[in-house]
Amino acid sequence: MKTIWTLARMTFREAIRRRIVLTGLVLGLIFLAVFSVGFHFVYTSASAEIPTAPEAIDNLMKNEFVNMIMLAGLYAVTFLSAAMGALLGADTISGEIISGTIQTVVSKPIRRSDVILGKWLGFAILLAGYAFLMSGGTVLSVWLLSGYTPHNILTGVALIFLESLLIMTISLACSSFLSGLATGSVVFGMYGLSFIGGWVEQIGSVLQNDTAVQVGIVTSLLIPSESLWRRAAFEMQSPISAAIGMSPFGTISVPSPLMIGYAIIYLVLTLMAAISTFNHRDL
């Protein structure tokens, strides 16, 4: 356990020293700034357009509108966190094998699994910081500008973090037997697959086309990242937009809690596969 922590700290330190954290933070702040400015203008003009409506309806409409914009922002945050996860994991094992730094680590009296778990833990801490800062920042900026807070913020944000964690774990696992570039291609390809599968399922659900829904479910089983986002959106969206139906960033076909359980098992198995591959690899 001590070794895992030593390696996690080292991974963390590497991310700071190689300015990965700094770049992530600067770009994250730029994102939040752009989102806040955009939200401010959209919100003020939208508020001005329905002056005649009764106050209750006005508030209701505003809330719906604000919720939609906030979910759009969180959707972008989810993508950025997942991309961060993919990039952190992609070159880590393969890069260290190529540079040879792994040799003096693995020849120490440690388990090889400690190397994988240490890196995973280090990245998980980084991603947690990133996902919570970014989604927290988005929700905070919406609240500051409009006074609106969504339901189940913590569950939603936790699911966004879980998605980035899942992508990072897949990336780490691929990196234990593929090159950094190949890992990147595979992970982004899988992410894209999951994305399109999610939309096929949503549209299929609206059109009540069972086959399309089945296709979506199968892709969710292949890679459950998008279904985590859809569950997060479901947790945070307003009840009315769920009732009205299709909204670009809300969700209609809601992944069940079982899917969340599946995603967690998927993550654990992927991590075990990463350990097993690395255990048998010549370095």
Place this chain on the structure above:
Amino acid sequence: MTTPAIRTEDLRKEFGDKAAVKGLTLQVEQGEVFGFLGPNGAGKTTSIKMLLGLVAPTSGTAYLLGAPIGDRASLARVGFLPEHFRFQEWLTAHEFLELHGELFGMTTSDLNHRCDELLERVGLAEFRNKQLRTFSKGMLQRIGLVQALMNRPALVFLDEPTSGLDPVGRRLVRDIIHELREEGTSVFLNSHLLSEIEVTCDRVAFIKHGEVIRVMEMSALNQNISMLTIRASGLTPEVVSALRQWGDDLRLDSDHLTMTIRGETDLPAINRFLVAQNAQVYAFTPNRLSLEEIFIETLGQDGVQ
């Protein structure tokens, strides 16, 4: 009888259908400085990696300090400096050694003490808190060596430890190897610099295509006398011709005579003969084969890099 530092039996590694190491059988005693010689691609690095558990052998067995390879308790007593070592260059010298010390399972106080002691020894004490990215190649090689010695190992693997080092650095590595031997540490040295092997090793193994071709005690090198040079006056044709009984290829150039001889044991007889013949001997110099000549003789011309 003490446990050997390294013992391998028919260790073999195949990559695809190509055997990188065909069947390595050797034994290195504790406290011995052992040289591992062979041309590039002879399987030296792969052999070391198998011993350290980095590469899984296809077949065969090996023991480090009495335990099967991969045993964590024995790895805690082993140090390793890989060839072309690259570093976690974003770390400072102290952080880098702290990482490796912790991986060895050392306590913080022991680790800090050892770190200061070794940085002092290799002349890097003032760079303790500098990031490795600012280090020169020679400094990196030295810090890599320190990393391998953090745990006061009983056995150290040094894969080309002097590559990239200037003469001062090479001298330092040589001195450290001598110190290790005095402390009873076994050293497994893989180097292309034969002159270095010659002055540091107790024994050497010549390997080719992943097999040990020959193992030689370095003290035997000194007995391996093959040439004799004599500078003397009074070397009459009779004397010269009589000298043929001890060797061949006699060549006389005024008062210089060179000849090949069979071995060191004949030297006293030759000397006595010259004195008895009233030759005035000014110099009597036996020459041994250099390790380089033995290397080429053992491994063939294709072994020369």
